[in-house]
Amino acid sequence: MLVLGYAVLTAVLVLLTYAMAILVLTLISIRRGRFYFPRLIKPGLIIVEGLLRSLWRALRLDDKELTSFAIRLRNQMNHGKFCNVPMERRAIFLPQCLRSAKCPADLTTEGLVCRRCMRCDIGKAIDQLEEDGRKVFIVPGSTFIKRMIKAYRPQAIVGVGCLLEVKEGLEMADGIDMVAMGVVTSKDGCVETTMEWEKLLEVVRLVPGDPLTTVSLAS
Numbered sequence: 001m002l003v004l005g006y007a008v009l010t011a012v013l014v015l016l017t018y019a020m021a022i023l024v025l026t027l028i029s030i031r032r033g034r035f036y037f038p039r040l041i042k043p044g045l046i047i048v049e050g051l052l053r054s055l056w057r058a059l060r061l062d063d064k065e066l067t068s069f070a071i072r073l074r075n076q077m078n079h080g081k082f083c084n085v086p087m088e089r090r091a092i093f094l095p096q097c098l099r100s101a102k103c104p105a106d107l108t109t110e111g112l113v114c115r116r117c118m119r120c121d122i123g124k125a126i127d128q129l130e131e132d133g134r135k136v137f138i139v140p141g142s143t144f145i146k147r148m149i150k151a152y153r154p155q156a157i158v159g160v161g162c163l164l165e166v167k168e169g170l171e172m173a174d175g176i177d178m179v180a181m182g183v184v185t186s187k188d189g190c191v192e193t194t195m196e197w198e199k200l201l202e203v204v205r206l207v208p209g210d211p212l213t214t215v216s217l218a219s
């Protein structure tokens with residue numbers, strides 16, 4: 001019993017030390033705007049996420065900052081692979097909340113199909129997003145992305161959404177070995193949200209050698 005107690009205590013201490021190390025590395029990375037030991041931080045953010053968030057809150061730090069950092073880190077780590085994927089093998093998933101409340105788009109098995117009525121910015125940007133054979137979907141529901149990945153087998157995806165959606169989307173993509181980049185909307189909400197379209201266009205057009213510079217991809 002005593003041995004078991006020591007083993008549990010040791011495991012807890014190891015986990016706590018690991019979480020503290022990840023916390024310090026994450027904090028330094030955020031403050032200095034650079035990623036230190038990304039290959040160490042990324043699994044850390046996954047394995048001890050709950051503990052890390054508790055420590056983060058205990059230090060009265062903004063939860064959003066940690067989520068935003070996790071997104072930027074994943075984007076940074078996927079950047080090289082993403083650049084190498086041909087344009088026509090990329091798929092872009094837009095959230096339906098970017099549409100106008102008066103959107104006349106039809107709901108089909110391939111998602112909402114924009115009629116380019118120009119009541120929202122999707123209509124203005126969609127032709128550029130679709131350039132070079134990229135596939136663009138307006139997502140009507142949560143299981144849609146996985147279904148389209150299965151149907152179209154893109155080699156890389158770009159997901160747009162609020163902080164939490166993008167974080168969960170990147171985790172989902174990681175889980176199925178899909179190269180993914182996340183772009184966060186500039187206004188949260190369920191209807192008529194907004195985003196920086198230039199930022200999205202910059203991401204979807206990335207080619208080998210392009211740096212991930214002006215795009216923080218999460219704010």
Ligand code: SF4
Pocket residue numbers: 099100102103104105113114115116117118119120121122123124
């Ligand atoms: S431009 Fe497209 S997505 Fe926007 S409101 Fe019109 S049909 Fe809907």
